[in-house]
Amino acid sequence: MRTDSVGRATVSARYLTQRAAPRLTVHAQAAAAAFERSLPLTDADEVHLWEEAGHFLHQERSIEFNTLALDWLRRL
Template identity: 40%
Template sequence: MCYEGLYVTAGAFGTRRTAEKFLARRACPALSLHSLPKAATWESAIPAPPGSRVVTWPGTGHFLHLERPAAFAALLTQWLMESLHDGAGTLPSAERERS
């Protein structure tokens, strides 16, 4: 099912060329966490909104947030605070009140 969803079905974005086009359309800042430097380098070359960040944690696997939960929480918190401080992640007032 995963292979089908990534590569076979209409609109699938598993190939690099399609993924690059998809990722380049991001409208919000993104925090991307990779275990492999090569993957991080590839994503860093794709245009991203201001406030986006690509991080590499070598020696981890597919579940970086489970392997290093405290470091993941610290990284996410830091990035969110920076995004809000820089204005890149500013929420409309109605959404800010619900957060």
């Protein structure tokens, strides 16, 4: 069994902590948002949880998503 695949939480965390760009993340599952919040965040990073959203939350809630993204981009 491989232990270096990105799907493993420990490997993913090591990889994701190397991100240098600001990030806006929107999750439909609390566990995914909690995992993202457990990683180092900068002042520009935002993590949102939309529990009632599905997999295509940017299409399901397009107005709210676009507003969120544009507001976040303006703050950068």
